[in-house]
Amino acid sequence: MKLIYTHENRLLVELVKSRLEVAGIKTRLKNEYAQGATGELAPNQVWPELWLERDRDLERAQQVLAEAEVEQKNWLCTACGEDNGAAFDFCWQCGRSRPTAD
Numbered sequence: 472m473k474l475i476y477t478h479e480n481r482l483l484v485e486l487v488k489s490r491l492e493v494a495g496i497k498t499r500l501k502n503e504y505a506q507g508a509t510g511e512l513a514p515n516q517v518w519p520e521l522w523l524e525r526d527r528d529l530e531r532a533q534q535v536l537a538e539a540e541v542e543q544k545n546w547l548c549t550a551c552g553e554d555n556g557a558a559f560d561f562c563w564q565c566g567r568s569r570p571t572a573d
């Protein structure tokens with residue numbers, strides 16, 4: 472198996488896991504329950520790890536992750552040039568809707 476993603480925040484790892492599953496890529500989570508109940512990191516803490524069940528999915532999985540990162544980038548309004556946060560579907564300056572990726 473190949474390690475595709477790891478992060479101290481288990482929710483992010485699970486988000487990536489679900490993205491990959493939507494794309495038809497089988498994954499396995501390791502160290503899922505390593506994090507303490509308080510959410511604080513102990514000195515010897517291990518991060519949750521997301522592993523690919525099939526090595527041949529690696530390239531495809533990396534593509535899915537790259538696309539996810541693109542989605543999270545800020546976008547420029549085509550009408551007024553305002554730099555909008557990734558979470559917004561409408562320009563907060565003029566209200567124009569976010570341009571589609573293609």
Ligand SMILES: [Zn+2]
Nearest residue numbers: 548551562565
């Ligand atoms: Zn605008």
